[in-house]
Amino acid sequence: PVVQPGGPMSRALATIAEEPGSPLFNRVILAVLDDLERGQNLSEALAKHSTVFPTLYIDLVRVAELTGNLEATLKELAAYLRRDLNTVRRVRTAMIYPAVILVVAGVVVTILVFFALPAFVKIFAEFKVQLPLSTRILIAMVNFVQRWVFMIAGSAVAVAAAIFFSLRTQRGLYAKDVIGLRVPIIGPIVLSAILNRFARTLSMVLKAGVPLGQTFDAVIAATANRVFQRGLTTVKEQMTGGEGFAGPLVRIHLFPPMMTQMVRIGEETGTLDIYLEQAAEVYEEDLEYRIRAMTSLIEPVMTVTVGVVVGFIAVSLISAMYGLVGALK
Numbered sequence: 001p002v003v004q005p006g007g008p009m010s011r012a013l014a015t016i017a018e019e020p021g022s023p024l025f026n027r028v029i030l031a032v033l034d035d036l037e038r039g040q041n042l043s044e045a046l047a048k049h050s051t052v053f054p055t056l057y058i059d060l061v062r063v064a065e066l067t068g069n070l071e072a073t074l075k076e077l078a079a080y081l082r083r084d085l086n087t088v089r090r091v092r093t094a095m096i097y098p099a100v101i102l103v104v105a106g107v108v109v110t111i112l113v114f115f116a117l118p119a120f121v122k123i124f125a126e127f128k129v130q131l132p133l134s135t136r137i138l139i140a141m142v143n144f145v146q147r148w149v150f151m152i153a154g155s156a157v158a159v160a161a162a163i164f165f166s167l168r169t170q171r172g173l174y175a176k177d178v179i180g181l182r183v184p185i186i187g188p189i190v191l192s193a194i195l196n197r198f199a200r201t202l203s204m205v206l207k208a209g210v211p212l213g214q215t216f217d218a219v220i221a222a223t224a225n226r227v228f229q230r231g232l233t234t235v236k237e238q239m240t241g242g243e244g245f246a247g248p249l250v251r252i253h254l255f256p257p258m259m260t261q262m263v264r265i266g267e268e269t270g271t272l273d274i275y276l277e278q279a280a281e282v283y284e285e286d287l288e289y290r291i292r293a294m295t296s297l298i299e300p301v302m303t304v305t306v307g308v309v310v311g312f313i314a315v316s317l318i319s320a321m322y323g324l325v326g327a328l329k
Contacts, residue, residue: 032048135317174226174227177226177227262275262276
């Protein structure tokens with residue numbers, strides 16, 4: 001909170017607009033403040049900036065205004081956004097170490113292969129000394145790359161362009177999300193993140209008293225995965241046709257049995273929001289565990305791989321040095 005509880009909303013928005021950050025967001029906040037001072041509701045002012053505020057956010061605020069529960073709803077939204085941001089940060093942090101290792105290894109290999117190796121080759125050619133086997137293998141690999149560099153670069157550009165343009169189509173984006181769920185190690189992390197976000201979002205919507213049919217599209221969009229969005233759209237159609245929630249959820253075969261069972265029990269007992277919140281906590285813990293496991297697995301694999309590559313190059317150069325010294329003696 002940026003003001004004391006019970007303080008005027010205009011003061012809170014003015015304080016937020018003064019915070020350093022995105023100038024665009026600050027301008028949006030000032031526009032919302034101006035609309036509030038003209039007598040509009042907060043939900044009406046937010047709806048004018050749908051590119052900044054998600055539909056789910058606006059719908060929750062609108063219902064909270066009608067029920068007089070705006071403060072509690074905003075606190076719930078803040079907690080939800082904080083958890084979601086922390087999840088994204090944990091995934092990104094887990095990928096920093098492999099990225100740094102790859103960059104450092106690439107720099108080391110480039111220096112050794114394209115600067116140190118040519119000098120050794122030139123010296124050995126002058127003294128007419130036979131190169132060691134490992135050095136000859138390394139030189140053959142470098143010569144192959146240099147000989148076909150344009151074809152290799154062209155192929156890489158073509159593949160990158162194909163991926164880029166395919167991701168601008170609905171079929172390509174759907175394929176990306178399918179692959180993201182099936183890739184070993186990464187797939188279970190993506191699935192846990194989707195389940196956590198779905199359960200957390202739906203629980204928050206139900207707690208706020210928003211009719212499920214009114215905001216289910218926003219809940220679907222919150223999964224940020226087109227495979228689940230397509231399946232949940234089918235669930236929505238079946239719900240609209242008079243079926244319950246748990247049955248259609250089971251039939252799309254996307255959610256694990258534990259989740260569907262908790263939804264079924266919550267639906268039967270009228271405590272669906274509580275069971276969904278518990279499910280979100282379970283999958284949040286599962287996500288943290290899988291991220292830690294992935295980090296623990298990636299670190300030794302990356303270290304060994306980089307060590308083997310750099311070690312092979314170093315041994316090739318060092319053995320060449322010893323061969324040259326022996327020839328001179």
